[in-house]
Amino acid sequence: xxxxxxxxxxxxxxxxxxxxxxxxxxxxxxxxxxxxxxxxxxxxxxxxxxxxxxxxxxxxxxxxxxxxxxxxxxxxxxxxxxxxxxxxxxxxxxxxxxxxxxxxxxxxxxxxxxxxxxxx
Amino acid sequence: xxxxxxxxxxxxxxxxxxxxxxxxxxxxxxxxxxxxxxxxxxxxxxxxxxxxxxxxxxxxxxxxxxxxxxxxxxxxxxxxxxxxxxxxxxxxxxxxxxxxxxxxxxxxxxxxxxxxxxxxxxxxxxxxxxxxxxxxxxxxxxxxxxxxxxxxxxxxxxxxxxxxxxxxxxxxxxxxxxxxxxxxxxxxxxxxxxxxxxxxxxxxxxxxxxxxxxxxxxxxxxxxxxxxxxxxxxxxxxxxxxxxxxxxxxxxxxxxxxxxxxxxxxxxxxxxxxxxxxxxxxxxxxxxxxxxxxxxxxxxxxxxxxxxxxxxxxxxxxxxxxxxxxxxxxxxxxxxxxxxxxxxxxxxxxxxxxxxxxxxxxxxxxxxxxxxxxxxxxxxxxxxxxxxxxxxxxxxxxxxxxxxxxxxxxxxxxxxxxxxxxxxxxxxxxxxxxxxxxxxxxxxxxxxxxxxxxxxxxxxxxxxxxxxxxxxxxxxxxxxxxxxxxxxxxxxxxxxxxxxxxxxxxxxxxxxxxxxxxxxxxxxxxxxxxxxxxxxxxxxxxxxxxxxxxxxxxxxxxxxxxxxxxxx
Numbered sequence: 001x002x003x004x005x006x007x008x009x010x011x012x013x014x015x016x017x018x019x020x021x022x023x024x025x026x027x028x029x030x031x032x033x034x035x036x037x038x039x040x041x042x043x044x045x046x047x048x049x050x051x052x053x054x055x056x057x058x059x060x061x062x063x064x065x066x067x068x069x070x071x072x073x074x075x076x077x078x079x080x081x082x083x084x085x086x087x088x089x090x091x092x093x094x095x096x097x098x099x100x101x102x103x104x105x106x107x108x109x110x111x112x113x114x115x116x117x118x119x120x
Numbered sequence: 121x122x123x124x125x126x127x128x129x130x131x132x133x134x135x136x137x138x139x140x141x142x143x144x145x146x147x148x149x150x151x152x153x154x155x156x157x158x159x160x161x162x163x164x165x166x167x168x169x170x171x172x173x174x175x176x177x178x179x180x181x182x183x184x185x186x187x188x189x190x191x192x193x194x195x196x197x198x199x200x201x202x203x204x205x206x207x208x209x210x211x212x213x214x215x216x217x218x219x220x221x222x223x224x225x226x227x228x229x230x231x232x233x234x235x236x237x238x239x240x241x242x243x244x245x246x247x248x249x250x251x252x253x254x255x256x257x258x259x260x261x262x263x264x265x266x267x268x269x270x271x272x273x274x275x276x277x278x279x280x281x282x283x284x285x286x287x288x289x290x291x292x293x294x295x296x297x298x299x300x301x302x303x304x305x306x307x308x309x310x311x312x313x314x315x316x317x318x319x320x321x322x323x324x325x326x327x328x329x330x331x332x333x334x335x336x337x338x339x340x341x342x343x344x345x346x347x348x349x350x351x352x353x354x355x356x357x358x359x360x361x362x363x364x365x366x367x368x369x370x371x372x373x374x375x376x377x378x379x380x381x382x383x384x385x386x387x388x389x390x391x392x393x394x395x396x397x398x399x400x401x402x403x404x405x406x407x408x409x410x411x412x413x414x415x416x417x418x419x420x421x422x423x424x425x426x427x428x429x430x431x432x433x434x435x436x437x438x439x440x441x442x443x444x445x446x447x448x449x450x451x452x453x454x455x456x457x458x459x460x461x462x463x464x465x466x467x468x469x470x471x472x473x474x475x476x477x478x479x480x481x482x483x484x485x486x487x488x489x490x491x492x493x494x495x496x497x498x499x500x501x502x503x504x505x506x507x508x509x510x511x512x513x514x515x516x517x518x519x520x521x522x523x524x525x526x527x528x529x530x531x532x533x534x535x536x537x538x539x540x541x542x543x544x545x546x547x548x549x550x551x552x553x554x555x556x557x558x559x560x561x562x563x564x565x566x567x568x569x570x571x572x573x574x575x576x577x578x579x580x581x582x583x584x585x586x587x588x589x590x591x592x593x594x595x596x597x598x599x600x601x602x603x604x605x606x607x608x609x610x611x612x613x614x615x616x617x618x619x620x621x622x623x624x625x626x627x628x629x630x631x632x633x634x635x636x637x638x639x640x641x642x643x644x645x646x647x648x649x650x651x652x653x654x655x656x657x658x659x660x661x662x663x664x665x666x667x668x669x670x671x672x673x674x675x676x677x678x679x680x681x682x683x684x685x686x687x688x
Contacts (some may be wrong), residue, residue: 041170054200056151063160064271081174082130087166 130173232286367444374438428466547635
């Protein structure tokens with residue numbers, strides 16, 4: 001089916017999922033800002049905010065951020081199981097996160113401004 | 121007992137059941153397929169395997185050492201479907217870079233059940249999402265279909281089974297469809313050149329298909345077990361009960377019909393009143409046959425014909441009843457054929473005798489003759505019923521309302537009761553006598569026969585009885601046909617010729633013989649009784665009516681409590 005009015009198919013669910021995806025990386029960085037975490041901890045926190053549902057989503061993302069030099073990890077032995085990868089922000093990552101946070105704050109102000117202006 | 125395999129995952133050794141291993145292996149291969157082309161695939165897989173090992177460890181204990189399929193399913197549920205990995209990866213790459221509306225790599229629109237927006241199973245909302253409708257419309261349609269035709273439920277169940285639930289974010293997005301824009305089309309075209317990538321993805325997809333099939337099987341299992349099997353069982357029981365009830369009804373009906381028929385044939389009881397205008401002395405099937413058919417041969421033929429035509433279907437019904445009721449299937453197939461043949465033979469016999477009977481009836485005659493009896497010379501004649509010694513009854517309500525019937529052996533004046541074949545009801549009317557100065561009585565005889573001569577002879581065979589006492593003319597309400605004659609539709613009408621100026625008075629009891637007595641006020645017969653009527657040049661006129669006779673119609677007499685009213 002070819003629809004020349006592409007936006008007609010834009011549904012609220014799509015937009016919401018899109019927004020969540022956009023902030024997913026940012027949220028992971030925010031979580032790691034204060035402490036070292038291993039994936040299951042991150043998952044727990046993200047599930048609460050409905051950003052992701054299953055753990056699998058996280059691993060490729062973490063690997064990509066690690067490859068990008070944003071994250072670093074160290075192995076830690078676990079009493080109850082196999083060793084765990086504890087992730088933390090690198091110095092680059094910290095700067096990166098700080099810049100993103102600034103951008104975010106600007107965005108929040110701008111978006112809120114727009115929302116208020118739009119409201120009758 | 122299940123065979124287990126020893127695997128090393130995340131540096132730990134687990135004993136895993138064979139089926140569970142297959143599932144896990146497929147899962148990991150599929151994920152690998154999804155990450156094909158990504159340089160960190162091995163690292164990601166290693167991370168995932170570590171986590172799986174951790175989750176497996178939580179699911180084992182000294183009491184439970186082997187990993188089962190259930191464990192694997194649980195772990196997969198926690199980790200997510202392969203599409204979820206893909207989704208996150210794509211999201212990371214595209215969210216910040218690409219401006220277009222991304223939906224994973226190259227997915228088309230698919231139908232899913234929508235678990236986030238569900239009333240029952242999310243089927244309606246899922247389909248609505250696919251077509252871009254408001255789910256309330258589809259839900260309403262299903263509700264209406266369910267209420268009015270009951271089909272809504274079935275369709276819903278089938279759809280719920282065949283449509284998978286949207287589990288991953290990607291599936292949820294797919295559920296809503298992808299806008300087909302020029303941008304997206306060009307993207308698709310460029311993607312089609314990535315052959316190698318495509319092949320690996322196809323491999324992944326195949327595994328996904330397998331996974332989908334498994335899910336499908338699970339859904340079928342859940343749903344069929346809990347719902348369709350239950351409904352099926354209930355339906356089976358209901359159908360069985362209906363079958364048994366039907367069998368019982370047919371069986372009982374068949375037995376009843378046979379009993380009725382046998383009793384009729386043997387003359388045990390009087391069950392049917394075949395005639396509406398008369399009374400049979402012995403209202404029995406065999407007597408009726410004798411009274412109707414000319415020769416014993418015809419009687420036998422008709423008897424066999426009737427038995428066959430009525431009894432054979434009864435036997436068939438009985439057999440179906442037995443079969444339904446007792447699940448008896450020992451009746452061979454040819455029995456039906458034999459019965460059908462016999463039935464047609466019986467119909468043939470009946471048709472043959474019917475043809476003969478028609479010939480016996482095809483001539484009709486009626487003639488009027490004067491009754492040679494002296495009637496009173498007074499100016500007022502009382503019409504009454506000649507006293508009968510046996511009771512005659514009349515149904516006062518119900519199906520045979522107004523019909524009369526006779527109970528016991530009749531005593532017809534002057535004829536021995538054993539000589540009587542049939543007792544018929546007389547009809548009485550009044551005519552104007554233009555020339556005579558005295559009353560006179562005529563009878564009109566009517567009958568059928570196989571020839572004019574036969575019909576006249578039959579008509580002459582009708583016996584009647586009249587008397588006079590003082591100023592009264594007494595009519596015996598019935599006529600008789602003696603044995604030796606046959607039933608040929610004989611009728612007897614009395615016609616009283618009244619000179620102009622003279623009067624008649626109808627006694628209350630004469631009501632049952634009055635038949636269409638003409639009068640100037642068009643008064644109904646039953647309202648003419650108990651009154652004096654004078655013959656004028658226009659016709660009978662009521663001499664002592666206070667008001668219009670018709671208004672008395674309903675209040676003229678009251679019924680007794682008994683359903684049968686004795687009239688003589």
